[in-house]
Structure formats: structure tokens, C-alpha cells
Amino acid sequence: MTDASISGPAAKPRPNTSGSLLELDKGTRRRNAAEKRFRAYGMAAVGIGLIFLLVLLFTIVRNGVPAFTQTFIELPVTLSEAKLDKSGNRDIEEIKKVTTFGYGGLINSALETTLSDAGIASPFEKASELSKLISSSAAAQIRDYVLTHPDDIGKTVTFEVLASSRVDGYEKGRVTRVALLNDKNLDAEHLDVADQMKEAGVLKRRFNWDFILGADASESRPEQAGIGVSMLGSLFMMLVVLVLSLPIGVAASVYLEEFAPKNWFTDIIEVNISNLAAVPSIVFGILGLAVFIQFIELPQSAPLVGGLVLTLMTLPTIIISTRASLKAVPPSIRDAALGVGASKMQSVFHHVLPLAMPGILTGTILGLAQALGETAPLLLIGMVGYIASNYPDGIASGFLDPNSAMPAQIYEWAKRADPAYYERAWGGIIILLVFLMTMNIIAIILRRRFERRW
């Protein structure tokens, strides 16, 4: 296309042409440059998208990986009989009467001896100042040990207790001496002690399984918080989603794809499914709140309710993908089955459905992955703000007792004021993404391995 062709049949002589076929004229050069520019825009757009992805993944990994390690202090505690079991008869009821408060003194003196053994001078006058180095969960940890091993009273037992979250943050580079000037929880002198303890090998940073398997902790003890309980909450929710959405989704798709006559009723169902797939997830949360909690009065924060809401949300996705895989089974299979005398129902359930199964499973796994990462509806049915500190007692309580879910737990951590919780939120995201990645990889493998080309 040239300028001349646009300007009409009365062809004017081209301006700026050199007349040579070997040399590009100005217009052609301009057009070629525009072509290159346009192509570069496209490459830049793809590049920007990929850079965003890289930045996002890099941020997650950089901020989240420290959450998997935690600073511990090795502490030989003398379980003095005078304090823990005055009467000396090892009666468990009497030992239980000593509250965690009573263990504070033991920890203080243990810390003092540890420091003097290592040759570290304490810069504080009061011994209790030193205990700020140690998480307040330490007393409960030692008490639990004493209650399960009452025979060890009087002996000296070495515990690995959590360092307080500020000390942990210092080890990870999050807390600086300057930042501690206005901090009541810890002073710069503590960090000097911590440095010396690290040299002496008393203070160590190691992998922390409790972050992955443990329970959430209260707002003031970020060093103790873990995602394990909410992981169970997510697991129970996913069980509900799987058990309900797979059979219902398959049944609905089989009807729509194989049996439904073309009439207004079928049309209404189709329109509803495609619209439900695009309804914002928060609206499903409102539905769950109004129907399951206000009307049917199911318990709040229960994984069962979360599972029901997520089922309704993922059903359209599963139906759409299941229908696609049913459609991919060639009609010759159905014809052959009908030809040897099977009924329509038999041809579908004995032949079409088994052949479509890999595709259906792939779609279901992807739907589950979507449900696993969904947060907004869970906020409305009360899965946030609940401190998931207890493991469910059994299967029934796993479904019915209040619990959190992984994304809700991450949101909860992100809302808390202490920056130590931000690190945990990023760490939680790594775990969540590992789950999602595994599910997607399984789906891809299923598709690669079992997909048939007809």
C-alpha cells in the first residue's frame, strides 16, 4: 500500500522518491521503522508482564524464606523441687497448681548461669531484664514438659526455647539497634548479649517445623505462630468441596451435554452457569452468610460452611471444564455402544464418562486449586479474626469446630501490627503457592499422560 494508491485513480508522481529499486525511499523507511517500533511494543508488553511475574515471585521468596527458620536458645533449666513440688510427693494435681508465672524464676536463673558459664557479663542490674531475650512461650513449654515428665523434677534438663521475636528479627536483619530506641520490648544492650551468646553457641538459628505444622499464636508472640492448624482447616474445606462438587458437577454436565433437550429450561440453566462463573467471589460470601449461617444456622467459622460456599463458587468452573471433556469424546463411541444394544444411560456411564475421566479430574483439580486460594468469601463467614490455636479433636470437629484456612490465616497475619507477622504472612504464601503449584503440576501430568487425541 502506497500513498499514491490512497489518493485515488489520478496517480500523482510520488514525492521524495529516488527512483532506484535498490535504495529504500523515505516513506518505506518510515513504514519499516513503524513496523519495528510496533513489534518492539509487543515484545516490551510481554517482557513487562514477565518482569512483573519475576518481581512478584522474587519478593515472595525473599520475604518469605526467613519465616521458615527461627532463633532458638539452648537453656539448661534446673527443675528445682522447692519451686515445682513443695511437698515432694510428685502429685500431678499439685504440680499443676504452679502456673507458668512460677516458672519465670527458673528461666531467669537458668539464663544467668548460662551466661556466666559462657563468660558473658550481663549489662543489666535486674536479672529479669534478661528474660526479654526469651519468648514468653518458654514458661509454658517447660511447664508442659514437667507435667508429662514429673520424675525429672530436681534434675537439670536442657531445653531449646524460642528467642523473642525482636531477637529473632535481629538475627534475620529485620530489627536494628536504631529501631529499638523507641521499643519497650527490647534494648540495644540485649542485642550485645545476643551477639555474645551466638558466639558462644548458645543462640542458634535453625529450621522451624513449628511454622509449618504449628498453631497460630496470640498477637504478642509472633515467634510462636504457625500455619498448621489453618492448613487442616483448608484440608477439611477441600474435602467438602471435592466430595460435593465432583459428583454434582459431573451429574450436571452429563445431563446438559448428553440428555438435555433444547428447551427454555436448559437455556436457563446454561445462562445461570455462565453468569455464576463471573459473579464476584464476595457475593458468594454474602450468600453463605445469609443462607448457611443466618437461615440454616450452621456454626460460624466452620470448615463445613466454608466448603459449601466454595463448592457453589467452583461448581461452574468444574461444570464448564467437564462439559468440554465430555464434548471431546467422539460420537462414534456413543454410536458403537448404542449399536450393540446399550441404553443411552449405559453408553454414557459405561463408555463416555470413563473416557472423559482424565479431563474431568484435571478440571476438578484446577477448580480445587482456585478454591484453595480464595479468601474473600471466607472473610464473611467468620474465618478471620479467629485464632486457630487448637488442632481439631477428630473428623467431626474438624468439619464443625471453628477453624481458619490458609489464605484467611495469611490475611489475619497481614492485618496484625507487628512486622514480625508480615514475614510469617509471606512464609504462609510460599506454603500456599507450593500447594497450588503441586496441584497444577498434577493436573498437567494427568492431562499429558491420559489425554487422548481421537
Added chain:
Amino acid sequence: MPATWIFLIVLAIAAIGYVLGRSRALASASGDSRNLHSLPSYYGSHVALYVAVPSLLLFGLWLVVQPILIERHVQTLIPEASYQNQGELNLLMSDVHRIASGLDFAVDYGALGAQQALDLDTDTSDIRAILASVGVALGSDVSTQTLDAAKRYRALSATGDIFRSIAVLALALAGLGFAVIKTNRDFRARNAVERVILSLLILAASLAILTTVGIVLSLVFNTIEFFKLYPALDFFFGTTWSPSFGGGSQLGILPLFWGTFYISLIALAVAVPIGLFAAIYTSEYASPKVRSMAKPLLEILAGIPTIVYGLFALLTVGPGLMAVFGPNGGLGWMQGGTAVMTAGLVMGVMLIPFVSSLSDDIINSVPQSLRDGSLGLGATKSETIKQVVLPAALPGIVGAILLAASRAIGETMIVVLGAGAAARLSMNPFDAMTTVTAKIVSQLTGDADFASPEALVAFALGMTLFVITLGLNIFALWIVRKYREQYE
């Protein structure tokens, strides 16, 4: 008899029915299944279905209806003088429920004899202490009327449960008898079973309609309730949003609309150019190898949960923008990390794959003959794309953008974490603003009373959101479909 037991017994009868039906059919065909109309297992399934389906339906119905009827009756026992409005009556009734279930507990754990529980009265025994001993805590002392109501409630529930067991089991046995008698060699068992299965399939498919109906009903009823307490005109045209749970709230939706609109606008300003150019590149320029790499990688962005984007906005993008546009960066436009810009940028990143993969499909479905014609006339590739392919694909691309817009309007986690909580009408994109979805969350996650306008407003907001996104979706799907038909 507890509900689970009835359920298990019905299933057991169904299993017996399967065996009976199968063997009776075989017996009637003198042991040779070739003489039967259907395969023997169909006769078994037919009997099992006759046992299980009607009795379990009745069972489910009973579970729903009985509490409602008993509730109505027991409510009449509470004297009208002891409450002023529906709320107080509800409180009294929940006390009744708690006492009734507490007494059940007490009998189960042996703290009370069954007869003792019936003879209790408030003068001679301390009900609160008895219930506390089995772990049921009561808020206040028990009045005579409440205890009477609770006792009546227990008595009615117990009778109801007995009748329920009898009725359900009788129906199951009747189904068994009826179906077994019907079973003989000429009975068309397969057709009967397939009819039942078909109706189950229809039921599953209708769940989509039920869900929509559930959404619409729960939104509509609560919205009507809200408009009874708060004038609709003030809601739709008010310019102030200041809920206070003490009363006297101003609940105008306009600031929320503005925040939603502004954030979506920024998100689309990021996502549309990037997504569209990426789609053009992958569909028109990229080699198959690059395409098969770039497309799935971009689509990972769509698979990342929104909570991750929310955290990214709150903890990375917000502070990053603050460093440039905040008071320390020299510009001083920004007061805090949470702002329209923060949420909009991150949401834009999230929407890139929506725009790119939908546009990619649409550009690919433009017939090759159009491109060949243009290239044959001497146009360069970019001229062909700009003047032939894009105009042809335009309706579809508009549809894709509308779908992305509806996604942006309904997005929750990014704005809850990244956009701030202040509702204001401002032009500055670095101000904190809030959106419809963020306010739905904040109004419904507090400890608010569900009957107050401050909580009910969330349903009105949800209704508005539902209507807007639904409208956008239907319009977008209509455009896409219309366009598709053009080339098919």
C-alpha cells in the same frame, strides 16, 4: 432414635432390598438371567432406590419442618408481656433452646434422671448450677415461663423424633414390600432405574438455578429490610459515608462508587495496553516456541491467589510508592502506603492475563484471508494489524476489556489490603479511598447486630455490585458471541 441411626438403618434396608430384588428376579426367571427383561443388578437397584429415595426425602423434610412447627408452638407459651419486640423474643427463644439442649446433655451424662428432668421446677432446684455442671453456661437465672417452654420444647421434640423414626422406617419398609412384589421377569427394571437417575441428573443441573435464586433472594430480602430503615434516595445519592454503630450513620454509596471506579480505571489503564500488545505479539509475531513459553508464563499471573496480590500491594508496592511520592520522596503527594494508585497498579498486573489471553483467542479467530488480502496489497505487518485485524477483532476485544472491568469491580482482597479504609471523593490518585467490596467486608466482619442498618447496608452494596457485574458480563458475553457468529 438419633438421626444418624435412622439414616444407617434405611441404608441397611436398601442393601437388603438390593439382594432381595436381585434374587427374586432371578428366581422368577428360573435362575437364567437371559429370561429377564433387564440385567439382574437393575432389579436390585430398583428395590434399593424404592427403599431409600422416598424415605430419605421424608426424613430430610421432617428434619427441616419439625423444628419450625415446634418453634411456632413454643413461642405462644411465652407471655407477651415478657418481651417488647422481635429481638427480645429471639433472645428468650435462644435461652429456651439452650436450656432444652442443656437438659438433654444432663440426662445423657447422668447428672439428671430422665424423670427428674421432666419434674424440674425453678423453686426447688438451681437449674443454672445443674447445667453448668455438664458444661452448658447460661447468661441469667431461669424464669418459670422459660423453663416451662423449654420442657414443652423437649417433650414435643421427643414425640416428634419418635414419630419421625416410625414414619421414615415404615415408608422404607413399605417401599421395600412394594418394589419386591413388583419384581418379576417381565418388569422393566432398567427403565425405572434410569428414570430415577435421570431425575437426579436434572436435580444436579438445577443447582445452578438454585444458587442464583439463593443469591438473589438473600440479597433482595436484606436489601428491602435495609431500605425500610434507611431511605433509598439517601443511599444512592448521598455523598458521605460515615457509618457509626451507635446510630445516626450517613450511608451514601457515591464515595464508594468513585473509589471503585477510580481503582478499576487505573487497573485497566495498566492492564489493557500491556495485555493487548502482549496478545498482538504472541498471536501475530511470536514464533511457536516463544508463544508456547510466553502464554503459560503470563497465565501464571491469573492463577496466583488474590490474597498474594493484596499482600504485595500492602507490603511492597505501597512502601515503594511512598518512597517516591511520599513526603520523604520530595513530592509529598502521598500520605500513606495504602492508596488508589497502590491498589490500581497491583490490580492491573493481575488483570494482564485476562486481557491478553481473551484478546489472543479473538485475534486468532480473525480469518487468515483478511490478513493475506492486506499483506498482498503491500501493507506491512503492523499496518495489517492496525488497519485490518484489530478493527475486525474490536468488538471481541471490547468484550474482553469489559470482562476484565467486571473482574476489577468485584475484586476484594487487593482493595481491602491495598486501598485504605477512608471513603472520600477526591481526584488525587495517591489518596486512600475505599470501594464497595472493601466496605461489604468491613460492615459484615464486625460484631454488629445483623438487624442494624450499618450491617444491612452491606447487602444493599452487594446487590448493587451483583447487578453491575452481571450487567457487564451479560453485555460482554453478548458482544463476544455476536462477534464470533460473524466469522463462523
